[in-house]
Amino acid sequence: MCLSDRGLFSGYTAGPFYDEMFSAQGCARSHYARLFEKLGVMAPTQFEDRRKHADLSFLLQGITFTVYSDGRGTERLFPFDLIPRILPQAEWARIEAGLSQRVVALNLFLQDVYGKQLILKDRKIPSSLVYSCRHFRREMIGLEVPHGIYTHVCGIDLVRDSSTGEFLVLEDNVRTPSGISYVLENRLVMTRTFPEAFQEHEVLPVNHYPAELSRILRTLSPRTDPDAQIVLLTPGIHNSAYFEHSFLAQQMGIELVEGRDLIVDGVVVYMKTIYGLKRVDVIYRRVDDDFLDPLCFRSDSMLGVPGLMGAYRAGNVALANTPGNGVADDKAIYAYVPTLIHYYLGEDPILRSVETYLCDRSDHLSHVLSNLPSLVVKSVGESGGYGMLMGPSAAHAEIEAFREKILADPRNFIAQPIVPLSVVPSYDSAARCMAGRHVDLRPYCLYDGQEVTIVPGGLTRVALQAGSLVVNSSQGGGSKDTWILRGEC
């Protein structure tokens, strides 16, 4: 089944990048063959109708994120592309094993850093690097956390390197990763928009995520009370991930609270209900460490709960994820994750990382400074695609400005070679045709201290601008449904 004669794909060419749907010869890969057959016979107008239907469904459900750039807070749709990203189960199994290994190692690292610090004493990671992490929390040192779990929920970003076809880890998100609601909603909209495609494919389900998360949260409760009160703490309606917070709370049947709904009295956390105060046992918090408790962290926080950390310290309430996790997803620590896996598990990493230069190492720094136009430079404590320099597409002045920034604070920057990301055919609504667009993949990992559970697939983010490598929603990215096909290898 090859490209040339197909209506919806007419004019599509497999470019210089790894195309997940088509081989270099322009033939559909075996796990995409049935979908290609289906879409190939579809008229562009039919496809366009379904696309509009899908968009409308997101709009009516109010699945939007808020953009503040225009000063008014405009609600925008997170663009959804109808062509699914498909991976065969065998390939997924390897990814799953690699992610589990990574999550367990990161959790052991956090236990160690906030506990005995053996890895620092053994000089496998420079102490100065750990202590200088922006999100290192000395308040967490020596504190025993429930069941020793730090990384309850992780989102680990993967990219497929076009030159080898191999999946690499691009970054870890172990603080408050978001996006899972899009995975679930994308699947729902997709089954409504293309029901016939699901009849012909055995796609592994994803909708057990909320139940699994709820189960893990329940195990953290300090009281054995079967009615343990679990809440989701949100910064509120103005947070860009607010939809996700309310979605998860609703799916798990737990209360969605803001800081002002909670109060700490006698080192116990309560929520304010119409019938008085009610004790809270577990908080799945989607508020950053900085804003959790004005008495402990930033004193100007209006989003947090004064005294929350005191109640946590006393063991009267559990928090997920654990404060201080940011030390494990610092972009400089990222370079040491293979070391962590060796150190704690005695294993080789299953998933490789992207080669990384640490600007505070003088040998790396000189390499970075002389190769800026070919590198991507990232600020270590940032996420969401902010604070980045994309060397190849940057203007000379921009590169020079970044050079100054790096020299002023080398610890704050790392650099990586540009990974030529794989592409998946995506609908270009302006040109009304299919075109290869770069994608990444963020699977969501849940850890209960024994086992890592990963819903098959994850969020495929797609850079909808031609040629763009930046997939973040804040920078014009969209998403796709991700299918893991049972039995496919």
Place this chain on the structure above:
Amino acid sequence: MLSRIADSLFWLARYIGRAEDTARILDVTFHTLLEQAPQPHGVRWEPILSMAGEETLFRQLYTEPAAHNVFEFLAFNPDNPSSIMQCITKARENARTIRDRISREMWEDLNSLYLTLGRFDPQEETAAGPHRFCGRVIFGSHRFHGVSDATLPHDEGWDFLRVGWALERAEMTARLVDVQYRNLLALTSAGGTPDNHQWMAVLKSVGAYEAYHRQYHAPIDPARVAEMLILNPQHPRSIRFCVTEMQTSLRAISNTAPGSYANEAERLTGKVLERLRYSRIDEILDDGLHPYLTGLIHQFNTIGEVIARTYFYYAGVA
């Protein structure tokens, strides 16, 4: 139930109720005036502005109370906090903060109403007259009631919605009767002739026109209109009906038996309701309708404040 959620449900209902009431009054007034001989603007539109309680703001924003200005002001103007679009926007904001607690159907219904109304072009509508827009708002409010009734568990959240709806309606009906009665009687004493059409408009604006005729089988009479809108036990917009609703819901929230009260909000509501039950319209008119209605509006405000103090706010931990 979290206090904040109860608070949001209460206000969600009030904002939708306010949008509907404004749409009704706007629509009916506009079309009644179409059938009448021209009069100076002031006489025609002032009552409707004072009912909305926004006369001062209107004067700051517009030079004359012409029909299209009043419509624009009450329907669309973002600087008017009571404009229909502002009410619907605030109702949706409230729903958004509690979308995990209301049914998915309620949220999607309200969101689609918001999106639909947002597509109306103020200039085009002002030229076309309020019927199309107001009709959509009224229908949207009714549909939201229906969707809520059919999809939300009838627990304390449902009762907070009902209290919000009932309190908003009771207050708006009181304002409507007060303003119209004064306005139309003043017209009479000044030698004018407020014909039946204007009293009909009052009834129509609360959807009580047909019910009035079934009830009285008689020509429209100001005292009967007042009786219908204040004391009727069955019409869903009469003050007595709304206060009965408030009492039922407040008791359901606190699980209180009939004949007693668990908090100040219930005590005040019960007191108001007893007076409504045992009053006759001629007594009310003899004592003065205006002071009577002003008194009621004042008590509704107090009840709103007391509900907030009882259920929504925390002074801190004792």
